[in-house]
Amino acid sequence: xxxxxxxxxxxxxxxxxxxxxxxxxxxxxxxxxxxxxxxxxxxxxxxxxxxxxxxxxxxxxxxxxxxxxxxxxxxxxxxxxxxxxxxxxxxxxxxxxxxxxxxxxxxxxxxxxxxxxxxxxxxxxxxxxxxxxxxxxxxxxxxxxxxxxxxxxxxxxxxxxxxxxxxxxxxxxxxxxxxxxxxxxxxxxxxxxxxxxxxxxxxxxxxxxxxxxxxxxxxxxxxxxxxxxxxxxxxxxxxxxxxxxxxx
Amino acid sequence: xxxxxxxxxxxxxxxxxxxxxxxxxxxxxxxxxxxxxxxxxxxxxxxxxxxxxxxxxxxxxxxxxxxxxxxxxxxxxxxxxxxxxxxxxxxxxxxxxxxxxxxxxxxxxxxxxxxxxxxxxxxxxxxxxxxxxxxxxxxxxxxxxxxxxxxxxxxxxxxxxxxxxxxxxxxxxxxxxxxxxxxxxxxxxxxxxxxxxxxxxxxxxxxxxxxxxxxxxxxxxxxxxxxxxxxxxxxxxxxxxxxxxxx
Numbered sequence: 001x002x003x004x005x006x007x008x009x010x011x012x013x014x015x016x017x018x019x020x021x022x023x024x025x026x027x028x029x030x031x032x033x034x035x036x037x038x039x040x041x042x043x044x045x046x047x048x049x050x051x052x053x054x055x056x057x058x059x060x061x062x063x064x065x066x067x068x069x070x071x072x073x074x075x076x077x078x079x080x081x082x083x084x085x086x087x088x089x090x091x092x093x094x095x096x097x098x099x100x101x102x103x104x105x106x107x108x109x110x111x112x113x114x115x116x117x118x119x120x121x122x123x124x125x126x127x128x129x130x131x132x133x134x135x136x137x138x139x140x141x142x143x144x145x146x147x148x149x150x151x152x153x154x155x156x157x158x159x160x161x162x163x164x165x166x167x168x169x170x171x172x173x174x175x176x177x178x179x180x181x182x183x184x185x186x187x188x189x190x191x192x193x194x195x196x197x198x199x200x201x202x203x204x205x206x207x208x209x210x211x212x213x214x215x216x217x218x219x220x221x222x223x224x225x226x227x228x229x230x231x232x233x234x235x236x237x238x239x240x241x242x243x244x245x246x247x248x
Numbered sequence: 249x250x251x252x253x254x255x256x257x258x259x260x261x262x263x264x265x266x267x268x269x270x271x272x273x274x275x276x277x278x279x280x281x282x283x284x285x286x287x288x289x290x291x292x293x294x295x296x297x298x299x300x301x302x303x304x305x306x307x308x309x310x311x312x313x314x315x316x317x318x319x320x321x322x323x324x325x326x327x328x329x330x331x332x333x334x335x336x337x338x339x340x341x342x343x344x345x346x347x348x349x350x351x352x353x354x355x356x357x358x359x360x361x362x363x364x365x366x367x368x369x370x371x372x373x374x375x376x377x378x379x380x381x382x383x384x385x386x387x388x389x390x391x392x393x394x395x396x397x398x399x400x401x402x403x404x405x406x407x408x409x410x411x412x413x414x415x416x417x418x419x420x421x422x423x424x425x426x427x428x429x430x431x432x433x434x435x436x437x438x439x440x441x442x443x444x445x446x447x448x449x450x451x452x453x454x455x456x457x458x459x460x461x462x463x464x465x466x467x468x469x470x471x472x473x474x475x476x477x478x479x480x481x482x483x484x485x486x487x488x489x490x491x492x493x494x495x
Contacts, residue, residue, distance in 0.1 A: 050367055077373035088368040091359075102372050105271055160371075 001026050002047060002158060002190055007056035009039075009046055016042050018214045020056070027188045029181050029204045031195055034211035035236060040194045043211065044162055047192065048080060049073055060158065078106055081151030083161040083180075087143040089135040089150070095122070096131035099150045106154065121149040125179060141172035145179070152183060159184065161193040165200060173197060177204050198237060201225060210236065259455050265377035266385070266454070279383035287349050287384065287450075288391030292398070294348060295341055299332075299399040302340065303406030306331050311416040321417045325407070325425020330434070332403035338438040339486050341399045342445035345392065346478040350453040353384055354474035357457025358467040366458070381454035385447060392446035393439045400438070437493045444489060445482050452478045 002024040009017040016039050024030040034040045045051040047058055049065060058065040060076060068076065089098050099118045103109060109117070122128065125145040130138070138146065144164060151159060161180055165173035181204035184191040193200065201208055205222035210233050212218075218230045225237060238244045270276035310327045357380055360366050369376040404426060411417040417425075456474040460466050 048371055050370060074373040074375070077371055080371055080373075082368065082371040084364040084368060086363055088364040090365055090368075091363075104275060105372065105374055154372075 001061055002192065003059045004043070004047060005057045005059070007043070007046055007058070008054050009042055009051060010054050016214050017046065017053075020211075020214075020216050022209055022216055022219070024190055024192050025207060026190045027185065028206035029184045029191045029193060030207045030209070031193050031201055031205045032209050032211060033195055033201060033236070034217075035196065038211045039214040040196075040211050041162060044160055044192065044194050048082060048160055049077075078102075078154060079157040081154065081156035081159045083144065083147045083151050083159070083164055085163045085166055087135075087147040089138075089143060089146060091135055093135070094131065095127075095133050095135070095138070095146050098135065098146060099153050102150065102154045117153060118149075121153050122146075124152070124183070125149045126175075140167050141169075141176065144168065144176050148176075148179060148183070152187070155187065157189055159189050159191040161191065161195075163194050163196070165195060165197045170199065173199065174203065180204060196236075198240075198243060201237075212236075258459065259452070262377055262381075262455050262458060263451060265375060266381045266451070268375060268378050270378060270382065271374060275379075276383060279379070280387055283383045283387030284391055286352070287387050288395060291345060291348055291395060294344065295395050295399050296402050298341065298344055299337065299402040300406035300409075302336050303328055303332055303403030303408075304410035306336070306403075307407030307410045307422075308414060308416065311411065311414070320425075321421040322425035322428065324411065324417045325422040326428045327425075328404055328407035328422075329426040329430070332407075333400050333434050333438050337396050337399040337403055338441040338445065339482070341396060342392075342442065342449070342482050342486075343479055345395070345445075346449045346453075346482060347475050349388065350449050350474045350478045351471045353450060353453035354457040354460075354471040355467055357381070357454060358460035358470045361458065361460045362463055362467060377458060381451070381458065384454055385450040388446040388450040389443055393442050396438065396442045400435075440493060441486065441489050444485055448481050448485060449478050452481060 004020055004022045004024075007017050007020040008015070020043060032040050032043060042051060046053050049058075053066060056066070060079075063076065065073065065076065090101065093101065096115075096118055099121060100114050103114045103117060107114070118131070119128075122130065125148050127142065127145050127149065130142065130146075135143065135146070148164075159180070164176050164180060168176065177200045180191060180193060183189070193204070195201065202222050202225075205225070208220055208222060208225055209216055210218040210230075212232050218228065218233045220228065225233070228234065307324055307328045310324045311321070314321065314323060357366075360380070366376045366380070369379060408419070408422050411422050412419060453474040456470045456477070460470040
């Protein structure tokens with residue numbers, strides 16, 4: 001479980017996150033939704049420590065991440081997997097080297113064991129015989145899947161996904177969503193997904209937090225979201241032509 | 249002015265992160281050999297080309313400017329040797345490397361920053377500054393003296409070939425010139441400067457790449473800044489080191 005308590009973050013005079021209080025449960029896919037610029041990515045980067053919070057605390061299973069020193073954070077981060085918006089695969093490495101990277105860095109496994117693990121996680125994300133391809137040779141969906149494979153290579157306890165569907169067609173986006181949902185339940189990990197894709201919300205949103213202008217505006221699950229009276233959330237959810245027609 | 253001090257402060261803080269024990273020795277060695285290839289061997293061509301022509305030009309200019317019959321033609325060899333060893337190879341090649349290697353380092357690390365590859369390293373628990381910049385600094389410090397020794401040799405060779413081709417100075421005069429009053433200390437002086445310049449180029453370029461924020465435009469700007477600042481610092485340190493080592 002990851003818990004954010006009274007998180008505030010400023011960029012200069014801009015108060016980006018306003019007193020965010022939120023709990024992300026283990027074994028669930030926890031979604032953070034909101035418009036572009038609402039503060040979702042900043043919140044996620046605060047949770048993983050890529051941005052320092054100005055006040056408030058972040059705890060990982062009752063371990064206070066905010067007060068940890070560099071070395072303690074380094075150890076905790078080995079329990080974290082993250083899928084970045086663009087994949088963030090290392091350009092100079094092929095698929096196998098990318099997925100093997102954390103294993104090379106943090107384990108003493110033999111090369112055979114590492115290769116076996118790489119093949120296992122690649123198979124888990126439905127990728128086979130791509131080990132020697134360079135990242136530039138991969139499609140958008142394949143890049144995301146390789147990034148997921150790398151993120152789960154070390155058996156993380158926490159998985160963060162920053163807009164995993166951006167730039168993907170609806171079908172591929174659905175495949176990625178299901179993969180994230182399955183992995184979360186299969187390995188019983190705490191997953192946090194940043195998204196503004198309503199398909200993701202309705203398919204994997206075990207828990208949904210709506211961020212509006214830097215504040216936690218609403219919290220519920222994928223069923224509650226369709227029946228909420230919250231005006232801002234309704235504007236966001238039914239803001240497109242398709243969803244507004246479906247509502248009618 | 250405040251911005252300059254802030255930048256220097258950030259640079260020092262980054263260097264503190266860079267100069268730590270590598271996470272895994274084997275990975276560091278692998279990275280080091282990759283950097284030998286990309287920062288050293290891939291610069292050999294341009295270093296060789298510039299050194300040969302530089303030596304040739306110095307020799308021709310000196311030969312044409314010796315008007316007095318009292319000055320022996322062997323002075324051409326002597327001048328080429330002194331110019332190439334003391335200044336042209338360590339400093340001019342240092343500036344060339346600041347352009348070639350510096351822009352490469354800054355753009356490589358800057359691109360990794362804007363495409364979140366550095367964030368990915370941090371999330372995994374890797375000290376990204378140490379992983380990315382430390383092998384480049386060590387590789388530059390080890391490989392640049394080798395490049396400069398090759399440059400010195402080729403510079404003098406270029407001067408000699410120019411003299412043979414133009415017939416301005418005989419081989420005997422040129423060879424005796426490059427042997428006049430040779431002091432081994434000049435090589436030590438040149439290589440000491442080279443080590444300092446290698447550190448300046450790799451660390452400053454690494455810093456500007458690492459601190460890149462934004463997109464492709466900012467990567468280009470970081471690359472330009474890395475080359476400009478490295479060149480300025482090299483020129484300043486050249487003066488300081490010359491004063492310290494030759495007086």
